[in-house]
Amino acid sequence: DAGVTQSPTHLIKTRGQQVTLRCSPKSGHDTVSWYQQALGQGPQFIFQYYEEEERQRGNFPDRFSGHQFPNYSSELNVNALLLGDSALYLCASSLERLAGIFNEQFFGPGTRLTVL
Amino acid sequence: AQSVTQPDIHITVSEGASLELRCNYSYGATPYLFWYVQSPGQGLQLLLKYFSGDTLVQGIKGFEAEFKRSQSSFNLRKPSVHWSDAAEYFCAVGYNNDMRFGAGTRLTVKP
Numbered sequence: 001d002a003g004v005t006q007s008p009t010h011l012i013k014t015r016g017q018q019v020t021l022r023c024s025p026k027s028g029h030d031t032v033s034w035y036q037q038a039l040g041q042g043p044q045f046i047f048q049y050y051e052e053e054e055r056q057r058g059n060f061p062d063r064f065s066g067h068q069f070p071n072y073s074s075e076l077n078v079n080a081l082l083l084g085d086s087a088l089y090l091c092a093s094s095l096e097r098l099a100g101i102f103n104e105q106f107f108g109p110g111t112r113l114t115v116l
Numbered sequence: 117a118q119s120v121t122q123p124d125i126h127i128t129v130s131e132g133a134s135l136e137l138r139c140n141y142s143y144g145a146t147p148y149l150f151w152y153v154q155s156p157g158q159g160l161q162l163l164l165k166y167f168s169g170d171t172l173v174q175g176i177k178g179f180e181a182e183f184k185r186s187q188s189s190f191n192l193r194k195p196s197v198h199w200s201d202a203a204e205y206f207c208a209v210g211y212n213n214d215m216r217f218g219a220g221t222r223l224t225v226k227p
Contacts, residue, residue, distance in 0.1 A: 102147070
């Protein structure tokens with residue numbers, strides 16, 4: 001049973017460019033969350049997708065957007081990259097059991113984005 | 117405001133010594149609690165979790181944690197640290213749909 005997978009592993013971009021990161025959830029999971037982990041900090045919640053819609057969002061600008069596909073995989077897009085967007089981007093998947101409660105999340109290995 | 121606090125940014129212990137990493141949370145109700153470990157350049161590995169029931173939770177690699185509702189704490193412990201335990205440790209809280217992480221505690225192990 002494959003866990004959460006992310007691609008690419010590493011990515012280097014320059015300021016102003018756009019980037020797309022990809023995530024495949026753990027088999028059977030239907031919900032995908034994205035987190036940004038800057039160097040020396042804990043992960044911060046970006047947003048969560050369920051039923052192909054953004055359900056919840058953290059304190060991130062509109063430059064950060066996402067998508068969820070019918071097969072539950074997800075993309076994170078970042079436009080107009082800034083130096084400060086350099087971070088490890090983590091994807092986590094979960095199975096929606098009951099609304100309003102926390103459903104345990106399983107994390108992927110992350111994509112390391114470097115913005116020059 | 118909801119928050120997770122790890123008071124110790126960096127801890128150094130000698131190999132074989134005991135370890136306790138502190139975590140305090142501020143939430144309206146009892147949340148779901150987690151400890152993760154992260155080696156340099158790696159993703160997050162779950163050490164243990166608390167959802168309900170017995171407040172002393174056993175995890176992998178010989179770690180355990182105790183949930184204390186009265187203190188809003190979920191401290192991580194290990195009786196004897198190994199050199200391979202050197203890493204960054206994150207406490208996290210799951211509440212509603214997202215997880216909130218502490219800033220992490222970096223553990224250095226002296227020979």
